[in-house]
Structures are given as C-alpha cells and as structure tokens.
C-alpha cells in the first residue's frame with residue numbers, strides 16, 4: 480500500500496468525460512473532491528474492506544459508502560440473497576412477504592418502532608416523517624439544529640439567519656424563504672436556548688428533528704442529559720421527537736442512538752445500513768402516529784419502488800447478520816483499539832480522534848466540539864490537505880474534513896493495526912506543518 484505506483488490517469492479521464500454530461504461530473508456534490516482537491520477516484524469494484532479504482536489502485540475503505548457498508552463490500556450472504564431475488568424479478572409494484580419480514584424484524588426488536596414504512600432514501604424518510612408530524616399535530620413549525628443534516632428536502636435546507644432571528648434562512652438556491660419560515664434553528668448542546676425555544680414556541684412546534692449522534696458535520700456527540708431534556712420538553716409540549724437515525728440506526732448498536740441515550744422518540748428515520756447497500760430508507764414509530772399515514776390516515780406518502788424486493792432482501796440479510804450476539808461489541812473494541820493505536824503515536828499533537836461505536840472522526844483541534852460553531856476551520860483545512868497523501872498511501876478517507884469515517888466487520892485488527900501506523904504517520908506530518 481505504498482504510493483510508488485499510484486496512477487490516476489483513467490480516473491482523470493472519466494472525470495473529465497463525466498463533467499461533460501453531469502453537473503460537476505458527479506451525482507452527489509462531495510464526491511467531486513472540491514474541498515480536498517485531487518482527482519476523484521472512479522471505482523472499479525469493492526472487495527471486503529477494500530475499494531479498487533479504475534487505475535488498479537487498492538484502498539482500505541474508511542468511507543464505506545458513507546455508512547451503509549457495515550459488512551464491507553460484496554458481503555457473500557448479501558450478494559447471494561440479492562442474486563436469488565434478482566432472478567425472480569426486480570420490482571413488482573405490489574406487496575411481498577419480504578417487506579413484511581423486514582418490517583416485522585425491525586418492529587419486534589426496536590422498542591420505539593411499532594409500525595414502519597419503507598421509502599427509497601434517507602431524504603425521503605425524514606421528509607415524510609416531518610409531513611407526518613405536521614399532519615398528526617396540526618402544527619406547522621419544526622425545529623432543527625445547526626450542524627445536523629437530514630437530507631435535501633426543502634424544509635430542512637436551512638442555515639442560521641442574521642441577528643436574533645431563530646427562523647432558518649434557505650441554505651440552497653431554489654428554496655423559497657416562505658418554506659424555511661416554518662423551520663426554527665438552534666445550535667446543538669445549548670440547553671438554555673432549548674428551554675427558551677420551548678417556553679416561547681413549544682405549543683406551536685409539530686416536531687423536533689435531530690440526528691441520533693450528529694455525524695454529518697463532524698462527529699458532535701451530544702450529552703445524555705441534553706438529549707433527555709429534549710425528550711422531556713417535547714413530551715410536555717405535545718411536540719413529536721423525530722430521531723434521525725439514518726447514520727446511527729443499526730450502527731451505534733442494533734438499537735441505534737435511541738438505545739445509546741436511553742430515550743424513546745416518537746418517530747425514527749432510517750437509511751444507509753437498513754438497505755444493506757441498496758437504496759432504502761424508512762420511517763417508523765408510535766402506532767397512533769404512523770396510522771395517520773395514507774391509506775390509513777390523511778397524510779399522503781407513496782413511492783413507485785418503495786419496499787423494492789431486491790432492496791428488502793439486502794436489508795433483511797444485513798440486519799439478520801447484525802442481530803447476532805457480539806457484532807457491535809467487537810466493532811466497538813476494534814474501533815477503540817484502532818483509534819488509540821493512532822493517537823498513541825501522536826503524542827502532543829493538536830489532533831483529536833473522536834470515536835463512538837464503529838464511527839471515528841479525525842479533527843485537527845485539541846478539544847472535541849459538541850456544536851457546529853466549535854469546529855475549527857483551520858483544522859478542517861489540515862484534514863483536507865492530507866487527504867491526497869492518504870489516498871496515495873492506500874487509505875480512502877471521506878473527501879471532506881467534516882465527514883466521519885466508518886469501520887465494517889471485515890476491517891480486522893490485523894488490517895487496522897497496519898493502517899494505524901500509516902495513518903498516524905501522515906497525520907503527524909500534517910500536524911507539524
């Protein structure tokens with residue numbers, strides 16, 4: 480995994496061609512490597528913990544498709560299940576036993592999920608959960624937090640406004656201000672601001688939406704107390720708590736962040752792992768709330784490919800493997816060992832590696848932030864500069880310092896022990912620049 484033969488000619492050629500037919504050459508913006516520079520690698524195939532690009536370079540993959548691949552690439556059981564299903568047809572647009580099985584598997588194991596509905600992405604899951612919360616409560620206002628990502632539906636593309644305004648401003652062109660005026664925004668980890676928001680607007684709030692453990696803008700691990708008061712406040716004001724577990728669901732333990740904090744949300748949204756690498760999302764929760772969804776209730780929600788049988792079988796096979804005894808304890812141990820292997824080689828340098836379950840985040844600052852505003856942008860610049868060095872050393876990290884890294888069950892201690900040395904070397908070099 481040394482950088483001696485590292486070539487990017489083919490990736491460069493494909494990237495140039497792609498730019499002619501696709502905006503920025505990519506189908507999701509961060510893949511264009513704009514923050515880290517360098518050429519986005521075009522992938523030929525994945526193999527366990529490795530990615531192999533079109534130039535034949537092999538990388539240890541710490542991006543894991545942004546979270547879904549908790550079993551690594553092309554897990555043999557998932558592949559076999561998918562193959563068997565594909566031969567029976569890709570989609571029927573009608574009900575199947577498979578979608579019942581996956582729904583039942585989840586409902587019987589996740590306490591807060593009494594009923595569930597499948598969609599095709601995390602964005603769709605949160606968008607539908609927000610509509611459902613508004614329909615159920617008869618209220619319009621929702622609250623989200625600065626530093627949490629919930630997909631790209633209009634109501635959730637907000638950033639902090641100027642001055643004292645707590646209402647969000649559109650964070651993207653094309654989102655009307657009239658829409659974001661129903662989305663209030665608060666910083667994370669600010670109990671006082673939360674209390675004040677509920678004192679003033681609690682009875683107008685349909686829902687609070689928060690990431691289980693915010694992991695889309697750094698890894699902003701929240702205090703248990705804070706999450707518990709959020710639960711208590713929402714309960715008191717008849718506001719639904721939507722825990723967005725698109726990353727944390729089946730990642731931070733089978734029970735996700737709800738279990739991690741010991742809270743019971745009204746609604747949970749899933750994505751990523753739940754589809755075992757296929758495009759799936761889901762929203763679920765209290766039966767009385769879920770029964771407001773059409774055709775049972777008046778909140779409209781639908782999808783041509785929802786409950787797609789190939790995706791259902793990939794998800795079901797993945798979740799079954801994850802529900803066996805020691806998977807999460809083992810993943811957590813490996814992550815802890817890996818992170819401490821790196822940090823022990825970085826004595827005195829101003830780098831922190833935050834780890835939780837099988838997620839880690841490398842941040843070039845001494846203290847771990849809990850709110851978006853505490854992230855040091857100079858530190859992010861350090862990360863971005865070292866990214867290409869990591870690639871040439873065979874380490875595929877996500878192409879932005881705000882993104883977190885993931886381990887899978889096939890990232891073994893042996894592989895990680897060697898990687899720790901390489902990664903620590905590069906971080907150490909960068910930290911002294």
Ligand SMILES: *Cc1c(COP(=O)(O)O)cnc(C)c1O
Nearest residue numbers: 600601602628629630725726750
């Ligand atoms: C990835 C993510 C989403 C969006 O999911 P997509 O499948 O990309 O639409 C929403 N919420 C969280 C917490 C996520 O991590």
